[in-house]
Amino acid sequence: MTRQRTYGGVSAEERRAQRRNALLEAALEILGTEGLDRLTVAGLCTRAGLNERYYYEQFDSREAVLEAVFDAIAEELAAAVLRALLTAPADTRGKAHAAVAAGIGVLTDDPRKTRVALLVSSSSPELRSRTTHNIKAFANLVAAEGIDFYGITDAEPDPAIGFRATYLVGGLMQTLASWSQGDLPMSRDQLIDEITEVFVLLGEDLAHRIRHA
Structure with missing residues (x-):
């Protein structure tokens, strides 16, 4: 041995x-x-x-380094969001705000992480694929949390759930990119509040539609 x-x-x-x-x-x-x-x-x-x-x-390879750094940031983001949800207020806006603030906090408390996330997403076809994979993973997390929060029990979840979750996560990343480059003149708190509102509006609207289908 x-x-x-x-x-x-x-x-x-x-x-x-x-x-x-x-x-x-x-x-x-x-x-x-x-x-x-x-x-x-x-x-x-x-x-x-x-x-x-x-x-x-x-x-x-250098790509292997990029993937590892990117994956480490993604894991930190997921852990921060899940921790925030555990202690968040029980209402829709409270949970959305806690999750959004935690995720944006990880990236903006250390601006290097925002730059790396944006850099990796456009470096090569393989790394763009990695970005797509991580967006899908976070969208699945958002969808699962929404299904649990709203008590959606259908055996076949409405495909709009996945669509909206992907739209929200992808839109959040693009918005954060624009904000970090100075294209959106607002504070971080304002950014978090506005993104929270979008999450709440799309989530509440879809939950209402499913309940009354």
């Missing part, structure tokens, strides 16, 4: 995870402050304080 060496109480697996986190944090910093052209193996390893062999231990 192969035994993993432990140094200072840290296993080989934990050290590997630490190196991966260091590389991802370095990639976030480079992408978020300097841009895609500055993301090189040498530059990434220098910023992370690691030998280049540790890069190849984790990644086989």
Whole structure:
């Protein structure tokens, strides 16, 4: 049986995870402050304080780094939204506001993450596909929360639920992109309030339609 060496109480697996986190944090910093052209193996390893062999231990291409950073942001977003929903007020507007504020907070509290999300979404066909996949995942989350909140129990959910959830998530991302580029002259609180209103209007309208179908 192969035994993993432990140094200072840290296993080989934990050290590997630490190196991966260091590389991802370095990639976030480079992408978020300097841009895609500055993301090189040498530059990434220098910023992370690691030998280049540790890069190849984790990644086989620059796209793999981009995917990993993007996925980490998506996971953080999902976790923040779900935590917010657990403690949100029980009314429609309260839940929508809590979820929207949590998601936008993750991205705008650290502007590097907004820049990376927008950068990845347009870097290559493969990464655009990754963006589409994540939008679908968040749309599924929105749809599931809406079905649960409004008590929709149909065996075959109305396809409009998926459509509106996708429209909301995609629209939110495009709106955030415009806002971050200065095209929408409003504060973050105003942005959150306006997006909340759209979520509430589309959600309440559809729930009413389904109940009275």
